Amino acid sequence: MAALLRAVRVGRALRGLGGAVAIPPATHLQCSSLRRGFQSSLLRLQDESKSDRPPAPSSTTYHEHYQAHSSEQDPTAASQEGSAAEPEAEEASRSNTSYQDQSGEQGEEYETEDQLQARILTAALEFVPLHGWSMEAIASGAETLGLSSASTGMFHNGSGDLVLHFIAQCNSQLTEILAEQHKQVQLGHAEAKKTADFLRDAVETRLRMHIPYIETWPQAMSILLLPHNIPDSLKHLSTLVDDIWYYAGDRSTDMNWYTKRAALTGIYNTTELVMVQDSSQDFQETWNFLDNRIQDVVNMASTAKQVQSTGEAVVQGLMGAAVTLKNLTGMNQRR
Amino acid sequence: MQRAVRTASLDWSRLVGPALTRQCSKCRAPLLVSARPYSVIPPPRDAEERDMLHRVLRVDHAGEYGANRIYAGQMAVLGRSRTGPLIQEMWDQEKKHLAKFDEILAENRVRPTALLPLWNVAGFVLGASTALLGKEGAMACTVAVEESIAEHYNSQIRALMEEDPERYTELLKVIKEFRDDELEHHDTGLEHDAESLPGFWLLKNAIQLGCKAAIYVSQRV
Numbered sequence: 001m002a003a004l005l006r007a008v009r010v011g012r013a014l015r016g017l018g019g020a021v022a023i024p025p026a027t028h029l030q031c032s033s034l035r036r037g038f039q040s041s042l043l044r045l046q047d048e049s050k051s052d053r054p055p056a057p058s059s060t061t062y063h064e065h066y067q068a069h070s071s072e073q074d075p076t077a078a079s080q081e082g083s084a085a086e087p088e089a090e091e092a093s094r095s096n097t098s099y100q101d102q103s104g105e106q107g108e109e110y111e112t113e114d115q116l117q118a119r120i121l122t123a124a125l126e127f128v129p130l131h132g133w134s135m136e137a138i139a140s141g142a143e144t145l146g147l148s149s150a151s152t153g154m155f156h157n158g159s160g161d162l163v164l165h166f167i168a169q170c171n172s173q174l175t176e177i178l179a180e181q182h183k184q185v186q187l188g189h190a191e192a193k194k195t196a197d198f199l200r201d202a203v204e205t206r207l208r209m210h211i212p213y214i215e216t217w218p219q220a221m222s223i224l225l226l227p228h229n230i231p232d233s234l235k236h237l238s239t240l241v242d243d244i245w246y247y248a249g250d251r252s253t254d255m256n257w258y259t260k261r262a263a264l265t266g267i268y269n270t271t272e273l274v275m276v277q278d279s280s281q282d283f284q285e286t287w288n289f290l291d292n293r294i295q296d297v298v299n300m301a302s303t304a305k306q307v308q309s310t311g312e313a314v315v316q317g318l319m320g321a322a323v324t325l326k327n328l329t330g331m332n333q334r335r
Numbered sequence: 336m337q338r339a340v341r342t343a344s345l346d347w348s349r350l351v352g353p354a355l356t357r358q359c360s361k362c363r364a365p366l367l368v369s370a371r372p373y374s375v376i377p378p379p380r381d382a383e384e385r386d387m388l389h390r391v392l393r394v395d396h397a398g399e400y401g402a403n404r405i406y407a408g409q410m411a412v413l414g415r416s417r418t419g420p421l422i423q424e425m426w427d428q429e430k431k432h433l434a435k436f437d438e439i440l441a442e443n444r445v446r447p448t449a450l451l452p453l454w455n456v457a458g459f460v461l462g463a464s465t466a467l468l469g470k471e472g473a474m475a476c477t478v479a480v481e482e483s484i485a486e487h488y489n490s491q492i493r494a495l496m497e498e499d500p501e502r503y504t505e506l507l508k509v510i511k512e513f514r515d516d517e518l519e520h521h522d523t524g525l526e527h528d529a530e531s532l533p534g535f536w537l538l539k540n541a542i543q544l545g546c547k548a549a550i551y552v553s554q555r556v
Contacts, residue, residue: 242444251441253396254451 121165133159160229170209178247202244267293375505396436397553401454408462448553474529479539481521483546488514
């Protein structure tokens with residue numbers, strides 16, 4: 001309750017700051033729509049408090065949409081607040097805004113196409129072990145939500161959409177976990193891990209999310225390699241690697257930025273490949289492989305440092321030799 | 336009112352932070368970082384603004400890095416001459432600028448330009464080769480480069496002012512301060528006989544053309 005009131009105050013401040021934001025034309029503008037969504041939800045809360053209705057039922061409607069987005073359930077009010085903004089955040093170019101009815105689940109609910117697609121794809125994931133990453137899985141998923149299987153017509157990229165949705169979901173789960181760990185370290189409740197251990201844990205956590213779908217994962221990987229899916233899959237991969245390095249503590253602003261990310265991309269991709277053909281208990285061989293690759297990178301980094309300091313020492317030695325030669329031949333003497 | 340907004344935004348960040356990272360896998364975790372009350376750039380409203388701000392910071396960082404290397408090249412040749420202390424002083428100021436941009440880039444998770452090794456070598460070579468022409472050569476190079484950089488900062492200031500001067504006050508303050516420093520270097524160069532170099536006009540225009548090309552490329556790569 002206190003959180004809601006605080007949010008109302010914030011909403012007033014936000015409205016003051018950003019009242020003149022025009023509706024953005026592009027579709028991937030979730031942040032601006034996030035704020036607008038927040039503002040609209042806060043406006044509704046204010047209307048509510050004016051009409052003296054209790055805001056408690058809102059949490060159940062928000063929760064329904066929230067479940068579509070992430071499998072983790074966060075019981076705090078803060079996340080419910082955030083998830084209230086989330087469904088609204090998916091507003092793209094639709095003009096009818098998704099105001100949710102406050103009287104509970106019986107009321108008519110509007111949601112945007114993006115939200116609906118996300119819900120269908122999430123529901124489709126449980127049929128992937130059966131049907132593979134295909135339109136059949138999406139059709140089955142749509143049917144569990146009570147929609148007709150013809151709603152697969154919404155997905156022009158079919159299996160690509162499904163795989164990319166799954167990957168985006170995994171990446172955001174990982175970011176959540178890393179952010180939580182980061183917070184724990186900052187609060188002093190946990191020790192900071194060494195870089196190599198951190199990277200290993202992060203990659204292992206991320207790859208473990210593939211385990212339920214490991215039988216069909218080769219199919220998913222080949223779908224991601226299709227030309228029209230490559231830009232999106234590369235984008236997801238690069239944000240994943242950037243997030244992992246950021247939480248590992250990398251703040252470099254020179255070529256190291258690129259070399260570190262390239263190294264981690266290589267580690268991640270090769271480990272993924274090892275994982276799909278690993279048949280050991282709990283994928284132990286994969287984690288051993290991961291350990292070895294990370295050790296390689298760490299060794300390479302320390303070798304590079306050694307080479308650099310050796311090189312500097314050699315250059316200084318050569319300069320000293322040159323000066324000595326000049327002295328010996330009398331070239332340094334002033335005439 | 337300011338404090339109320341700041342505390343409100345603090346609460347907001349704590350409130351919405353975790354949810355934002357969950358949702359914004361497409362629009363990036365920077366929202367969590369820049370939700371701090373004090374930051375040089377405001378939390379971006381959308382992907383477009385984020386790209387614009389990142390491009391601005393990236394090219395400025397590349398510029399300061401290049402200027403740093405140019406002075407390093409000049410010091411390598413003229414370090415032990417009479418103009419050594421003067422060049423060293425200007426170099427120290429550039430180092431401060433670079434440190435500031437490094438900090439901003441790290442804080443806001445901005446990708447540095449991929450051409451940094453190129454600017455490393457090119458800057459050093461430019462500084463060293465103009466310094467080989469003597470003190471006037473080094474000063475002429477300084478004049479040309481500082482003029483280009485000041486012009487570039489001015490156009491950025493203009494663009495940001497056109498967009499929304501209040502939103503970008505911190506960033507504008509930083510850029511204005513740096514632009515004033517660069518203009519000071521430019522005037523120092525002129526004071527120390529830059530114009531008396533034979534072929535000054537030719538050298539100056541050639542260097543400025545190179546700077547323009549470098550800025551153009553760094554904004555995109």
